[in-house]
Amino acid sequence: MFKLTSKIALVTGAGSGIGRAIAQTLAQAGAHVWVVDRDVAAGASTVTLIRDAQGHADFAALDVSNDADTLALATHLPALDILVNNAGIGHVGNLLTTTAVDLDRLHAVNVRGPFNLCKAFVPAMLTRGVGSVINLASIGGVVAVRDRLAYTVTKHAVTGLTRSLALDHSHTGVRFNAICPGRVETPFVQSRIAEYPDPEKAYRDMASTQLNGRMARPDEIAAAALYLASDEAFMVTGSCLMIDGGWSAGK
Numbered sequence: 056m057f058k059l060t061s062k063i064a065l066v067t068g069a070g071s072g073i074g075r076a077i078a079q080t081l082a083q084a085g086a087h088v089w090v091v092d093r094d095v096a097a098g099a100s101t102v103t104l105i106r107d108a109q110g111h112a113d114f115a116a117l118d119v120s121n122d123a124d125t126l127a128l129a130t131h132l133p134a135l136d137i138l139v140n141n142a143g144i145g146h147v148g149n150l151l152t153t154t155a156v157d158l159d160r161l162h163a164v165n166v167r168g169p170f171n172l173c174k175a176f177v178p179a180m181l182t183r184g185v186g187s188v189i190n191l192a193s194i195g196g197v198v199a200v201r202d203r204l205a206y207t208v209t210k211h212a213v214t215g216l217t218r219s220l221a222l223d224h225s226h227t228g229v230r231f232n233a234i235c236p237g238r239v240e241t242p243f244v245q246s247r248i249a250e251y252p253d254p255e256k257a258y259r260d261m262a263s264t265q266l267n268g269r270m271a272r273p274d275e276i277a278a279a280a281l282y283l284a285s286d287e288a289f290m291v292t293g294s295c296l297m298i299d300g301g302w303s304a305g306k
């Protein structure tokens with residue numbers, strides 16, 4: 056089950072955290088993975104990890120917030136079977152502490168990034184009638200997260216983008232799904248924790264939003280991406296898969 060032999064995948068933000076784990080997992084399942092990141096050293100080290108494990112990977116440098124570069128990338132790469140829009144950035148703030156510039160910055164990476172990657176690579180998928188697009192949304196794409204106004208706004212847009220793409224294009228055979236993690240132990244979360252006056256308390260508080268009392272590991276998110284990428288998920292499109300330890304179940 057869940058074999059990706061001879062499939063070609065692209066994972067954005069694959070130089071770190073969840074994206075790196077997804078790239079490694081897809082490669083382990085047999086895919087040739089294009090590791091995409093704006094951080095050249097981080098992306099290159101993911102490629103090395105994959106190749107050291109006998110997998111197949113190449114690196115492409117890209118800032119997903121750059122419209123022209125994103126669209127141009129598709130002219131240099133082969134047609135994709137799997138597109139994982141994972142690159143994303145966070146921001147701490149409510150209405151009083153979030154500026155329009157903050158909102159635009161998050162929107163450029165978290166929303167226009169996936170939108171442009173889809174503009175660049177999905178038309179070929181639609182023509183071939185084959186493809187799985189996986190967008191990394193968040194718990195913040197389904198419910199509001201306190202003091203994360205810009206992040207919540209942009210991640211709600213990611214779930215909206217996913218459902219809209221699924222509605223318009225699933226009849227072609229291409230599938231569009233979102234993954235909505237709760238808190239995952241990655242550099243992204245570690246940097247947020249470090250901003251608090253008492254990081255140890257912040258860590259405990261963040262873990263406690265999961266009903267099972269701990270954060271997810273990146274490989275637990277990658278396992279879901281592998282399933283959604285695989286032919287076994289043929290019937291799954293337009294879904295927003297919660298991997299949040301029950302956070303969104305209610306309180």
Ligand code: NAD
Nearest residue numbers: 068070071072073093118119142143193238239241242243
């Ligand atoms: P991370 O910060 O560990 O890694 C993000 C990677 O994306 C980095 O390698 C970074 O260089 C790259 N990146 C950032 N902006 C980019 C850009 N403009 N263009 C290209 N690459 C860029 O993050 P993570 O925790 O692994 O998060 C990955 C995704 O999962 C994000 O979309 C995030 O919103 C989402 N998410 C994370 C959590 C969590 O708890 N970690 C929870 C829910 C959702």
